[in-house]
Amino acid sequence: MHSSCAAALLAPWARWAGAALAAGAGVSSGAARAAAPGRQAPGAAGGEIVLGTSAAFTGPSRGLGNELYRGAMAYFREVNDSGGVNGRRIALKLYDDGYQPDPCVQNTLKLMLEDQVFLLFGYVGTPTVTRVLPMLKKFQEERIYMFFPFTGAQPQREPPYGDFAFNLRASYRQETAGLVENFLATGRRRIAVFYQADAYGRSGWAGVRATLENHGETIAGEATYQRGSRFTGTMRAQVEILQRAAPDAVICVGAYAACAAFARDAIDLGLRVPIANLSFVGSENLVNLLSEGRDDPETYTRWLVNSQVVPSYEDESVPAVREYRELLARHDPQIPERFLDDPYNPLPQSFVSLEGFVNAKLMCEIFRRFDEEPTRAGLEEAVFSIRDFDLGIGEQVSFGPDRRQGLQRVYYTVVEDGRFVPLTDWNALPA
Amino acid sequence: MKVHKLFQRMRFGIFALFGLIVLSTSLLCIRTVDTELSAEYAANSQSIAKTIADASVDILLNRNLATLQSLIDQFLEVQGIRYIYITDETGEFLAHTFVPGIPEAILESDPFQAEPVERSLPGMGDFLEVSSPILAGVAGTVHLGMDLDLVALKIQRAIGQQVYLISILLVVGILASIWLVNLVARPLAALLAYAVETARHPPEERALVVANEKLLERDDEVGQLARLILYMSRTRPPSGPEALPDPGAARSAA
Secondary structure (H helix, E strand, O other): OHHHHHHHHHHHHHHHHHHHHHHHHHHHHOOOOOOOOOOOOOOOOOOEEEEEEEEOOOOOOHHHHHHHHHHHHHHHHHHHHOOOEOOEEEEEEEEEOOOOHHHHHHHHHHHHHHOOOOEEEOOEOHHHHHHHHHHHHHOHHHOOOEEOOEOOOOOOOOOOOHHHEEEOOOOHHHHHHHHHHHHHHOOOOOEEEEEEOOHHHHHHHHHHHHHHHHOOOOOOEEEEEOOOOOOOOOOHHHHHHHHHOOOOEEEEEOOHHHHHHHHHHHHHOOOOOOEEEOHHHOHHHHHHHHHOOOOOOHHHHOOEEEEEOOOOOOOOOOHHHHHHHHHHHHHOOOOOHHHOOOOOOOOOOOHHHHHHHHHHHHHHHHHHOOOOOOOOOOHHHHHHOOOOEEOOOOOEEOOEOOEOEOOOOOEEEEEEOOEEEEOOOHHHOOO | OOOHHHHHHHHHHHHHHHHHHHHHHHHHHHHHHHHHHHHHHHHHHHHHHHHHHHHHHHHHHOOOHHHHHHHHHHHOOOOOEEEEEEEOOOOOEEEEOOOOOOOHHHHOOOOOOOOOEEEEEOOOEEEEEEEEEEHHHOOEEEEEEEEHHHHHHHHHHHHHHHHHHHHHHHHHHHHHHHHHHHHHHHHHHHHHHHHHHHHHOOHHHHHHOOOOHHHHHOOOHHHHHHHHHHHHHHOOOOOOHHHOOOHHHHHHHO
């Protein structure tokens, strides 16, 4: 009798282990790439190139998936209205994963095996992407690449999965390094980290730790939160942990709802130091949560310092920004009805949608590099042909076998009058 | 007429015997389930920790902490595992699953602890922490906390199910034994009634006492006794009052 009880107790572990072993077996099979040149590429047959997306269209982080999609669609619609890329329209096959790894894995399987998309595009998040990467290796004979995920984590930039992804944005390592360097340069040596308890948070934490280590410093204090936390929740326990470390600055590695809750509780509890956020946070949603319904909207936002991986969407001196604003206003892409359990108010402009826009712009440029029908086998060559390409954002984009990240620059912003403006003087941050 | 005294003792004996069986079986079951399931949980925790340790080597050597975190997050989905943390060869925490932060008790513990240890973490519960070295310990150590409260709950549930089954068997056994005793008692009572009725009559009238036909037709000992009484009642008793049975004594026996 008790052996059956034990079997029942251990059944979840056994199931999990079975799945893990199956995945591991797939990953370690290491079959050589052998895509047949000239074979008609799935997802690019006929007059359409189908890209597959799994992103957060619902849940507390839906603002990220929604805005990234809107920015990309603004460009794709313009291209499609103008006859497509070499006569081929761009279509997106969308699935919602709610920023959760397991649904993302299931969605990716569907995109690859059932929908037969040409490539994966516009994924959102580190915990989701890191779980999908082994699948790309498993199906490496199919040469399914992931393009421009909305994450700056290292796993898709390094072996063993770096060969299966192309990144456009700067990495979290670069963002955190810049933040730490600037804080240290202005005498803020005690740097604490508030981060999401997952691969994304760990990626940012590792970036902060590495840079501090280079300067002979260590992380002054750290606190975590559960992915999916909402603004209505409390972060007081986390604030109290960090208060004990008496930091000079806090770097947050999270999504907007949780980071806004942390900033609110930190200021309310007297932890009044610069609170930095990475580009993934969703800056506008962060500020909206912290400002809405307040007599003094800057009560909390004056402490924010946000790193960005695209220039300010307010800066119309940047050609790509002008184009982005014009096309976003013209096409005003809406989120598909099936994802709208709750009403969603799109942002007029945002860093996230601008990133989606430049992602789409570069994607189309890569498709233009094909003389004939795009093939998966030819994708890598097409990407590597991008050398010193001007996307119109003030930084040349280059790719190569040893360079799978197009952009390197990080921008730093603060909030003034409810808008993000470039941070010009780190010494002027509130103390 | 009922045959009380004889069967009351028998029923008591049956209750006592069944009670003893249930008690001893339950105690044995509790001890076995508790000991073996606890050991099995500990062994499985240890093997999970070793699995993580083995899978972490390349990741750690590549300093890919996001992937390391992703790995331990997946293992956290296994039922009963409440926390995992990985320390490097210097004892620094490289990845963990604690929210809102690493508990003081763990920060102050020995990061190279190899033996299983029971921990009580304020606000979290009681845990059995097992560890497994990564690359023989030169790359770090994996620590894994199994929720002892959950394990205890599972064990209690398993024991409860077994005791529940044994209790059902006890009740069924007792009811069955009562039914079986009654099966014997009913013809015995009828036989006794027949014997008493026969004894109440004077010897010359005993042959007129009507015997229960069903009793006489039985092919068991009760039927044989009934037929013997009938035979004796129809057989002329030896002369002399001392040879006759005492009807008063027969009545009091009834």
